[in-house]
Amino acid sequence: MLTNTLTGQKESLIPVHPGEIRMYVCGPTVYNLVHIGNARPAIIFDAMRRFFEYRGYRVFFVQNFTDIDDKIIQRMNREGWDFDTITATYIREYRKDMQALGVREPNFAPRTSHYVPQTIRFVQGLIEKGHAYVSNAQVFFSVPSFPNYGALSHRKVEDLLAGARIDVDPDKRHPADFSLWKNAKPGEPSWDSPWGPGRPGWHIECSVMACVLLGDTFDIHAGGNDLIFPHHENEKAQSEALTGKTFASLWLHNGMLQMDGSKMAKSLGNIIKIREAVRKYGADGLKLYMFATHYRSPMDYSEERMDEWKRSAVKVRTFLTEIEETLGDTTLKAASDWLEEKRAYLMKALSDDFNTPKAVALVFETLKELGPVSQTLAQPDGESRLRQAYYLIKNDIGDILGLFEDAFDTVSPEKREDALSDFNTLMDVLVRLRDRYRSEKNEEMSDILRRELEKLRIKLMDGTEGARWTRSPGEITAERREDILSNFNLLVDFLVRLRDRYRSEKNYEMSDILRQELGKLRIKLMDGNDGTRWTRS
RNA sequence: GGCAACGUAGCCAAGGGGUCUAAGGCGGAGGUCUGCAAAAUCUCUAUUCGACGGUUCAAAUCCGUCCGUUGCCUCCA
Structure with a gap:
């Protein structure tokens, strides 16, 4: 069961293709280094992916790189950087950060700029179906042509207009219409299209790449809850308008990471870079911190809390190391009811809207239950219990959440x-x-x-x-x-x-x-x- | 102004009609261990779940109102 933003309810995941789960997570715009707010969805949805795999599903995981965007162009013009250099640099840096975090590479990491022909076809299709129109060498999506618009973000088009804070583009027929294809201004990277040289608008890329790589309908579309509107609403509208099918079965959104009571955002400047956090507290510390809060809740970042979780991570790691050292070979020989019970509990918790805090609590309960390694070992069934506890923490919980992987903390x-x-x-x-x-x-x-x-x-x-x-x-x-x-x-x-x-x-x-x-x-x-x-x- | 969340101990944070006199972590108190330092370990640490009403045999859990916090409505994970 997972909470679907669309319905606001917990729903069962019924894969479109039995035995397979296809998920799309919105990735970064590559114009600077990412911060730990960006790390939250990366960590959460990577863990979710591992969980599905653990449950025996084959998972197709796509996370894009947005490499055509206003901010990249701004940076290019301001600092005289070459467009390709900026994007290549920050894609590389992002990968480094993810590696330091122990977040696995997606199966596909498509880049907007590699999907321009597909984007043009997609936009053409929308025009043919009457859901988009050309105006002044630009293409806009016609919001009134899609009656279901607003379903995901639970708002009505009229409400949107009431709160609009931005001037309406005179080329638009309806104020809520949004751009599918932008015309090129001098000095901007551009691609040829039937409507003249230009570039894709900012929501279309995810629709195109998701449809191409995962199919018209796929299982999970995920990202931060700040993307619900307009990004995901628009993606959904344009995709469903074109295909006439449900775009994503389940929409999952993580809560914002806050800093001193407000959202951590590049635009606010209240950011901590991933690499800084990993260097100071280790990947396990950061991840434990994030898993200790439910993914949908907002969470406040604090150095003190990070330090606590870092020490907790070390505590667990020490426990595991002690077992490794005393037993030498840690393979599980036999699983008793004890392990089966704990696993059942773990599965139940994670199946219920991915309740990672319960999984984290289970780790510490286990440490407490077993007590000091040397004492447990002295008991008749001590060795067997240690093996099972080790297996539970390292191989079950650790593998699913991506924790305790390295011999000692992740070295940045x-x-x-x-x-x-x-x-x-x-x-x-x-x-x-x-x-x-x-x-x-x-x-x-x-x-x-x-x-x-x-x-x-x-x-x-x-x-x-x-x-x-x-x-x-x-x-x-x-x-x-x-x-x-x-x-x-x-x-x-x-x-x-x-x-x-x-x-x-x-x-x-x-x-x-x-x-x-x-x-x-x-x-x-x-x-x-x-x-x-x-x-x- | 509209929409969506959230408000649980000193702090962080699960729970989401009865098994809750509410998980887990941090902190605090006391004990064990100990050359020092640390670590480890044991016990204790919310009769109570923002406020007020209501539904029910039964509410932290459902409904309503109010207060407070946050996010979205503009690029943002």
Whole structure:
């Protein structure tokens, strides 16, 4: 059951093609970086897609890039950018952001500019059917020709006119008519058409691409609720006027992300970029935050809340890691009633208008129910219960919502760039530590350190005023960054083990020095009964 | 002005006629653990669901009015 904006009711999804769900989600206009308000539909509908797949449907997921638009043209003229460069740049940046968020690529990501011939045919069809007219080398959709206009946004044409805040274009026959094809002004990108050079109007693209890729009638059309009017209303009108069929069976709309009580929007400037949020709080933190609120409700963004969810994400991840470490192999051997019950609950919750907050609550209930991993393991059926809990969180909930995928939080592209300098800082720590040993004439530890580094092909050269180090062989290339990241982790592990040894010897002085040194790298140590765990922020 | 949502503990947020003396998270209080620091863990933390009326055996949940917040009516996810 999903709430259909058209009827305002929860409705069952009955796929047009049995076993298949075809969905279209309105994508970004590519003229600048997207913000976390844009991330909400991306995250929600990606998860919904995964849920349908989990339920055994084959999903065709289309999300467009709007690459013909007034704002792109404005930016082009203002900053002297080339049209194609702007759109290509921001399509690339959008993909990067989605990757950092762990949002999957759609099956199709059509661009408006690639569908101009189809658009022209579509518009021609509307003219032939009397739903559109040419006026002054432009084409308009005739709203009065489509009696059902206003059904989606629940408004009457008269009401629209009463509240109209914009001057009526004199070329229009009716004030509510909207543009299907705009004529080209000098300096604008344009395409030839039967009505002269011009470009598609702003609602037509989605109609055309959805019809071409998904068929005249498809299952789900989704986007932010700020698109209900006029964008989706107009899409629906023009598509249904042409085909005479229902355009989308279900219209789904997510609530707005607000910032200090008002909508986060590019035009208001109160935005947080996706990459900033991911860097600070991790993809899981951001997603958990969003899933903890029902997708249709508005939600207010706050740094404090993000920080809470980031810590919650780490908590879950730590639980999973502990299980991975204690069990080694986490495959599920047998599912008991316990798991079946939880799964049934999860399915019921997600089937009821995609109630992700319940799924999130289930994760934490499970953590609470199982308690500390080491304690659960000591119980007779402990191992089996841990396996099932792991499976529920990681493979059921995690796979559906796109959470807990990476070994530890999602590393943003920017973070990767930092890897080199972090590595150098870590080496400084090691070298200082070794210098200390040498000054204390602790040759044993000095040698251990040297050998450990040699394993990673790092050579130390002792000098009178401290050691220097080189990596061999050759320069550090982009391909070796991954290497460095893993070496980094190995060296930290080494230092943590070393510290554990000091702790067991009750040498707290050295222990604290190491904690302090690692703290410089934003590494936090957590001493437990079975060794020390470390995390980086 | 029109249309559409929403108002639940200190904060965030599920629930949407009886199983609700209301999930989950954060915060707070107390206990366990602990070289330090942190983490983990246990217990407690709304007789009440914006206000007032109504329907019903029964309402946070349905209806009405009012108050408040937001979105859309112009590009916006």
